[in-house]
Amino acid sequence: MAGPLARLCVLNAHDFHWTPPKPRFTFHTTMKFIHIPSTLCAALIALHGSVFAGGEGWTSDYAGAKKQAAESKKDLLIDFTGSDWCGWCIKLNDEVFKKDAFKEGVKDSFVLVELDFPKDESKLTEAVKTQNKELQEKYAIQGFPSIVLTDAEGRPYASTGYEEGGPEKYVEHLNELRKGKAKRDEAFAAADKLEGVAKASALVAALDEIGLEEAAIAIFYGPVLEQIKTLDPKDETGYGKRAEAKKRVMDFQNELQELAAKQDMDGALVLVDKTLKEGGFDEEATLQMMMTRAVIFAQQEKFDEALKAVDAAKAFAPENPMIPGINEFRERLEDGKKQAAGAPEEAPKEEAKEEAKEEPSEEKPEAKE
DSSP: OOTHHHHHSOOOOSSOOOOOOOOOOOHHHHSOOOOOOHHHHHHHHHHSOOOOTTOTTEEOOHHHHHHHHHHHTOEEEEEEEOTTTOHHHHHHIIIIITSHHHHHHHTTTEEEEEEEOOSOGGGSOHHHHHHHHHHHHHTTOOSSSEEEEEOTTSOEEEEEOOOSSHHHHHHHHHHHHHHHHHHHHHHHHHHTTOOHHHHHHHHHHHHHHHOOOHHHHHHHSHHHHHHHHHHOTTOTTSHHHHHHHHHHHHHHHHHHHHHHHTTOHHHHHHHHHHHHHHOOOOHHHHHHHHHHHHHHHHHTTOHHHHHHHHHHHHHHOTTOTTHHHHHHHHHHHHHHHHHHHHSOOOOOHHHHHHHHHHSOOOOOOOOOO
């Protein structure tokens, strides 16, 4: 989406970071599948890698990075970025990733992997582009920048994005997130000592500690999900019900993205209102949907409706941690409304036609034979 949405809706706050929905890449729908042995693919990437937005110390070779991480007993830090168009990605690179203090702070903990999605795709080889698209799908990435922390096997245990404060503070932030891997492993070890529903509950707690998108959990922690289903056939943990609600949210997001790609704002509003009426979502998901209404109205430059939608969201969950970011978004809406009110009105169509007649026609270059 462009226009007011791009101007108003990119927020950067701990609790509410809204970015316009982006279509997720689907490798199998964009090109025929060609099997390339992983060793050859890794060699191509290593030989023809790109210049990294984060500077030296990064690699685009995912398979090679996993091998290096396993040998050096480190984790992976994967940066999904849009190096030549994403403002927050560029800001994160300039303020953190390019700094020596960052590289020094993470050298003993992480192997750094940059997966870039630039507008200028000439920066990347076909091997790198193919790898990046597959990994975007695999890790269920829907916005940029997305920083994913994984173990040496590539299993994610935390994710983050842009953070203010410079390289030192960001390293501290990563170190806190890295503790999540230890908690995950401890939780799984504790669950192994239990049986039945008690074990299922412990496994659910371990997955909750990771806090990843449902799609990523299904891919990387599939065996754990199967254990939970087997151990808890009556869904006493409630995990099955929660998983179904999350699936509904994902289906909603995918349908919303399709409508956004068509610029069908009216259709998007119908979808949001229908989904909200059906209900059955937790507070956070409901709040996000309510804010989606505000964003759509902003895209249409219907600022009064957008402000009402924001106020309804705030009234629904006044104590939610997203509220500070929502307040910031509301301020941007107010600014947008003022700017729109101060803009000169468009000339009536008939007058515009008359003016067009008087203006000289634009010269066009002659076609070359």
